[in-house]
Amino acid sequence: MLEFSVKSGAPEKQRTACLIVGVFESRRLTPAAETIDRASEGFLTAVTRRGDMDGEIGDTLLLHGVPNIQADRVLLVGLGKERELDIRGLVKATRAAVEALHHRGTSECVSHLTEIDIRGCSLEQVLRQSIVSIEDTLYRFDELKTDKELGPRRPLRKVTFILSNRKDLMEAERHVREATAISNGVRVAKNLANRPGNLLTPTTMADYARKMTETHVDLQVEVLDQSRMEALGMNALLSVAKGSSEPPKMIVMEHMGADADTPPIVLVGKGVTFDSGGISLKPGPDMDQMKFDMGGAAATIGVMSAVAEMQLPINVVALVPTVENMPDGNALKPGDVIRSMSGQTIEVLNTDAEGRLILCDALTYAGRYKPQAVIDLATLTGACLIALGRVPSAVLSNKDALANELIQAGENANDRVWQLPLWDEYQDQLKSNFADMANIGGREGGTITAAAFLSRFTREYDWAHLDIAGTAWKVGDAKGATGRPVALLAEFLMKRAEQASVGKK
Known part of the structure; x- marks a missing residue:
């Protein structure tokens, strides 16, 4: 160290x-x-x-x-x-x-x-x-x-x-402690995302989250198993896991650093520990990189590590829906119609658009916290990589003020994001003859239509979506997880905590 x-x-x-x-x-x-x-x-x-x-x-x-x-x-x-x-x-x-x-x-x-x-x-x-x-x-x-x-x-x-000024020493020592906590959170995210799918499963990721409570005593962790999720009606999430022998999990992590009645900020991280594409099977080349499809989950857990280590005076909840997407005789099929936890029905046109299926139920679950804001982070669309490359993550939001906060936090943390539009016109691409919506909207504007899909489950609160498909890992000789956007979200939460503290004075 x-x-x-x-x-x-x-x-x-x-x-x-x-x-x-x-x-x-x-x-x-x-x-x-x-x-x-x-x-x-x-x-x-x-x-x-x-x-x-x-x-x-x-x-x-x-x-x-x-x-x-x-x-x-x-x-x-x-x-x-x-x-x-x-x-x-x-x-x-x-x-x-x-x-x-x-x-x-x-x-x-x-x-x-x-x-x-x-x-x-x-x-x-x-x-x-x-x-x-x-x-x-x-x-x-x-x-x-x-x-x-x-x-x-x-x-x-x-x-x-x-330091040029000795008077800055005490303040600087605090900044060093904070930066160390953020770096530790980034390392947590990298270590999780770099592990292969045979070693990092929904079960082992849940075990890792539970073990964090030994180090961070104020962190509370609960894991919802398949039977709990069935009782809640999380059929969209569960449908993705049907083709795998690995049981799905929903990891719930809570850091309550403020008053109990203060609404929390909820983070939702996509946790597909391996994504074969399901019946809509991915091409063979580079499929090994699909172990990184839980980069959003890894970063969410990393952020919670940083928040807990810094003991931020803020309430933060992390929801990590985690599954493995595999093809077998029980797997979800193109053309299937499923009823999500929200009650809305979804026609599955492509089983490789599975991330939004697990996220939509987690986003519905997030509503029970009456949150200040909800931010999901997901390696969601290859279209994001084509649109923005590997420099910024994409941000889309139903609240411009929230998007602007994340953009500024990204600038401060050197972990930048770029806002894409989320206009109602894109919703037309999700029309289905057989359900309330389709799970894909075609090739055009794929990152935006994926966010438009998620927006149908976030109408009750302020919400932002971070598509990190181009930034969660590197390829080539440097292949491996980046730990993004831990630094961005840590910066965002620190600013929210600072604002809350000022507001109390």
């Missing part, structure tokens, strides 16, 4: 294995680098003039034997153009610095990058993004390998951030 801390002090006096300072383009030194340069009688200036470091963002140069300072080594990190440096630039530079040090036997370092004035960023954002990006850079999922990946003999274990 990495250890993070903050302190103030002059760069030339830091006793550390490595001191990290920045260089802007055109070899312009940051204030900390200038101080080192003066103490070392122009050592850094001489290095940059030779052309070894031009300041291009993400470039690094490790220096040994810098005279007249206490640090063993100095790492120069390129920051790009000074006027253009934003939080994403800081993240890129921080990642580069950590990668440069991690495999060089540097077990601890001191960073002066947090002293730099980042355009439009608070100290809270700078510290949070620094910590989250460092944890993300060093994350590895090798628990299933017999021979673990050989890492450095002395990996990076401790990072200290320098």
